[in-house]
Amino acid sequence: MNIGEIAKRAGVSRSTVSYALSGKRPVSTETARRINEVIDELGYRPNASARALAEGRTRTLSLVIPPASRRLTDVQLGFVASVVEAAATQDLDVLLSPSGGDHDRSFERIVTGRRVDGVILMEILLDDPRVERLEQAGLPFVTIGHVEHPGASWWVDVDYAALIRRCVHHLADLGHQDVVLINRSDELVAAGYGPALRSSAGFLEAAGERGLTARTVCCADEPAAGLACFEGIRSRWPEVTAAVTINEAALPGLQRALHRAGLDVPRDFSITGVIASRLAEGFHPPLTAADVPAEEMARLAVNLLVEQIADPGATPRNALLEPAISLRSSTGARRR
Amino acid sequence: MNIGEIAKRAGVSRSTVSYALSGKRPVSTETARRINEVIDELGYRPNASARALAEGRTRTLSLVIPPASRRLTDVQLGFVASVVEAAATQDLDVLLSPSGGDHDRSFERIVTGRRVDGVILMEILLDDPRVERLEQAGLPFVTIGHVEHPGASWWVDVDYAALIRRCVHHLADLGHQDVVLINRSDELVAAGYGPALRSSAGFLEAAGERGLTARTVCCADEPAAGLACFEGIRSRWPEVTAAVTINEAALPGLQRALHRAGLDVPRDFSITGVIASRLAEGFHPPLTAADVPAEEMARLAVNLLVEQIADPGATPRNALLEPAISLRSSTGARRR
DNA sequence: ACGGTCTGTCGAACCGGTTGGACGGAGAGC
DNA sequence: GCTCTCCGTCCAACCGGTTCGACAGACCGT
Numbered sequence: 001m002n003i004g005e006i007a008k009r010a011g012v013s014r015s016t017v018s019y020a021l022s023g024k025r026p027v028s029t030e031t032a033r034r035i036n037e038v039i040d041e042l043g044y045r046p047n048a049s050a051r052a053l054a055e056g057r058t059r060t061l062s063l064v065i066p067p068a069s070r071r072l073t074d075v076q077l078g079f080v081a082s083v084v085e086a087a088a089t090q091d092l093d094v095l096l097s098p099s100g101g102d103h104d105r106s107f108e109r110i111v112t113g114r115r116v117d118g119v120i121l122m123e124i125l126l127d128d129p130r131v132e133r134l135e136q137a138g139l140p141f142v143t144i145g146h147v148e149h150p151g152a153s154w155w156v157d158v159d160y161a162a163l164i165r166r167c168v169h170h171l172a173d174l175g176h177q178d179v180v181l182i183n184r185s186d187e188l189v190a191a192g193y194g195p196a197l198r199s200s201a202g203f204l205e206a207a208g209e210r211g212l213t214a215r216t217v218c219c220a221d222e223p224a225a226g227l228a229c230f231e232g233i234r235s236r237w238p239e240v241t242a243a244v245t246i247n248e249a250a251l252p253g254l255q256r257a258l259h260r261a262g263l264d265v266p267r268d269f270s271i272t273g274v275i276a277s278r279l280a281e282g283f284h285p286p287l288t289a290a291d292v293p294a295e296e297m298a299r300l301a302v303n304l305l306v307e308q309i310a311d312p313g314a315t316p317r318n319a320l321l322e323p324a325i326s327l328r329s330s331t332g333a334r335r336r
Numbered sequence: 337m338n339i340g341e342i343a344k345r346a347g348v349s350r351s352t353v354s355y356a357l358s359g360k361r362p363v364s365t366e367t368a369r370r371i372n373e374v375i376d377e378l379g380y381r382p383n384a385s386a387r388a389l390a391e392g393r394t395r396t397l398s399l400v401i402p403p404a405s406r407r408l409t410d411v412q413l414g415f416v417a418s419v420v421e422a423a424a425t426q427d428l429d430v431l432l433s434p435s436g437g438d439h440d441r442s443f444e445r446i447v448t449g450r451r452v453d454g455v456i457l458m459e460i461l462l463d464d465p466r467v468e469r470l471e472q473a474g475l476p477f478v479t480i481g482h483v484e485h486p487g488a489s490w491w492v493d494v495d496y497a498a499l500i501r502r503c504v505h506h507l508a509d510l511g512h513q514d515v516v517l518i519n520r521s522d523e524l525v526a527a528g529y530g531p532a533l534r535s536s537a538g539f540l541e542a543a544g545e546r547g548l549t550a551r552t553v554c555c556a557d558e559p560a561a562g563l564a565c566f567e568g569i570r571s572r573w574p575e576v577t578a579a580v581t582i583n584e585a586a587l588p589g590l591q592r593a594l595h596r597a598g599l600d601v602p603r604d605f606s607i608t609g610v611i612a613s614r615l616a617e618g619f620h621p622p623l624t625a626a627d628v629p630a631e632e633m634a635r636l637a638v639n640l641l642v643e644q645i646a647d648p649g650a651t652p653r654n655a656l657l658e659p660a661i662s663l664r665s666s667t668g669a670r671r672r
Numbered sequence: 673a674c675g676g677t678c679t680g681t682c683g684a685a686c687c688g689g690t691t692g693g694a695c696g697g698a699g700a701g702c
Numbered sequence: 703g704c705t706c707t708c709c710g711t712c713c714a715a716c717c718g719g720t721t722c723g724a725c726a727g728a729c730c731g732t
Contacts, residue, residue, distance in 0.1 A: 002688055008731045018690060025691090045448035049394060050688035053717050061432070067421065077413045085403065086430050088442045093451065096430045106424045112381035144458070183617065188383050223618045252618030259620060267715060282559045282588030284595065286431035338718055349682045361721090363678060389687050642729060661716035 037207045058285060061087055061305060062095045062116040067103055072247050074276040075292045076110045084300030092307060111137045118305045126192035140308040142301045145194045152316045154308055156301045159322045160195045160274060161202030163290040164244060166325055167272045168206035171242045173333040178213045180233055182245035186218035188327035198329055199246050226253025234261060241334050251283060259301045266332030286328035293323045342380055346371045397423055397641060398431045398452040399465055401460045403439055410585050410612040411628045412585030418634030419456060426642060447473045454641045462528035476644040478637045481530045488667045490644055492637045493660045496531045497538030499626040501663055502582060503608045504542035507578045511670040514549045518581040522554035535582050557588050562589025570597060577670050581609035589618060622664035627658050
């Protein structure tokens with residue numbers, strides 16, 4: 001069931017079948033009809049490997065994810081599914097590759113083996129070796145998040161600094177004086193994880209502008225850590241009346257800690273931050289927070305990548321998204 | 337930078353380079369040394385498409401996921417990451433393809449285009465057209481979950497019926513008389529989604545054995561539905577003192593409903609079921625529940641698939657996992 | 673000295689597509 | 703009636719690997 005077989009049965013040459021399929025040269029309607037008939041009858045579809053070899057492109061993208069050991073957050077997971085969907089609408093397949101840890105072999109295989117036409121890189125660090133590797137290999141890529149000094153590169157990101165600033169201003173408007181930022185884990189911060197660093201910067205900047213007393217803490221990405229973290233905050237800084245967070249995984253722990261401390265949200269304590277809408281809505285009460293627009297980011301990333309593959313010489317483009325903050329019910333006026 | 341270039345620089349023929357790389361025929365140590373030198377120097381790696389074409393296999397698996405629109409549950413997501421990791425340890429790549437909805441083109445592309453050596457199918461329905469399609473195409477595949485009458489097929493599943501039965505016995509042991517099963521959405525049940533149907537069967541069976549009054553309700557996969565669902569239960573059957581569930585997405589809503597009703601868990605009400613450990617631990621209080629062993633299932637599925645690819649004639653194998661129930665703190669003796 | 677095995681290497685065919693150049697025939701222009 | 707296009711088709715080369723059969727030379731036993 002290859003192209004030669006189709007050609008034989010339709011009584012034409014292999015190239016004619018190819019042209020009938022691709023439309024790259026005219027084929028008489030009568031011939032086209034016969035060819036399509038045979039194709040339908042046999043359920044033929046060109047062999048992807050052969051086509052990739054001949055065309056020099058695989059019609060496949062790679063999405064590089066962090067290893068499973070470091071659990072994916074809800075935002076990231078929504079993103080993976082959305083990338084797959086966005087790629088599917090353009091008839092592209094998505095190869096999922098882990099990276100980091102012991103998985104450098106997978107990454108290397110993708111990069112040097114010409115397995116894919118382009119790469120989407122998640123979880124970018126401010127200084128990321130994979131970026132260099134891809135540049136050196138001359139493989140088109142788009143990063144989710146951007147490196148510290150994104151010279152000429154393609155990326156999509158959420159403006160964490162701006163969003164966190166807005167959260168702080170929102171809390172200041174409500175009269176809060178003492179606020180805390182519950183960041184991601186200190187390992188991530190130490191590794192130079194952009195969203196964590198930029199959130200922290202935006203937090204301190206806005207707090208400074210509004211004359212608030214600002215504290216920041218790191219918190220491992222799990223419920224238990226969220227609980228411990230919040231209790232630490234209460235004991236060290238009992239005057240704090242509001243928290244801003246980007247740590248989704250810690251939320252259940254925060255919830256439990258608030259309950260245990262007998263604090264009512266938003267009467268006694270306010271919470272906001274950048275949180276996947278699904279989780280924000282699952283919180284009790286629903287969180288007033290900036291929703292990370294995973295689908296839009298995915299669509300943008302795929303489009304940028306496709307553009308770059310089509311014209312590798314094009315001048316790099318990027319997108320910095322700043323979604324609105326959804327006012328739900330986890331923030332309220334400070335009470336004393 | 338292809339194999340011919342390497343051969344030229346090392347002063348040998350292309351086939352010798354190929355044999356040096358694959359080890360399928362002996363090559364003198366001196367020749368091998370020269371070849372490896374050139375390869376290291378140029379950073380050569382065989383073109384994956386060419387190799388796939390020649391060998392007739394792609395060293396790639398496909399993981400078919402439900403469309404993003406139907407949001408993946410936590411269990412499913414952990415499973416995706418684990419499959420990728422398990423495949424990576426065998427130097428296999430994973431192609432992620434959506435299916436259902438408008439994505440049949442993607443699925444067709446995978447199946448007929450010989451893009452992959454085998455397929456892992458998630459979210460199997462009791463009577464699933466994709467299974468037929470794969471059988472007809474003669475493509476090796478493993479299903480997560482099994483069809484109603486799995487003749488000779490390869491699959492991995494969790495024994496929902498047995499686990500739910502154990503949950504019911506556990507509640508009966510604690511003295512509960514009136515129990516309810518909070519199932520997945522009625523669309524899924526109507527579509528013939530195995531875990532939902534088997535849970536229901538196991539629930540009723542065990543309740544019958546122990547003489548309990550058993551009710552079952554369907555609940556859409558989202559927090560709001562969980563809340564509404566629980567309030568419906570309380571108003572229709574106020575005598576119910578314990579719930580069993582497999583609906584992870586509804587948990588936050590359940591939590592909120594319990595809180596709103598002023599019910600303390602486990603003093604006033606007990607909850608158990610089959611729930612991803614991550615979510616079970618995030619609940620307040622932590623749920624006594626059966627943890628779905630996503631990593632183990634993933635590893636098993638990949639291994640079975642690899643085995644099947646190596647020997648398509650082998651007699652099908654399968655695995656029905658029955659993980660232990662983790663005793664946390666969401667169940668207690670019935671009080672009256 | 674001779675046939676036989678064994679080792680290392682090479683040439684050529686093959687996997688299944690795409691694509692550029694050539695070519696035959698029909699129709700148009702003169 | 704003759705050339706000139708243009709349309710539709712075919713042939714052959716190519717993409718970059720793998721693998722089979724052949725073969726030269728070293729080594730063995732007799």
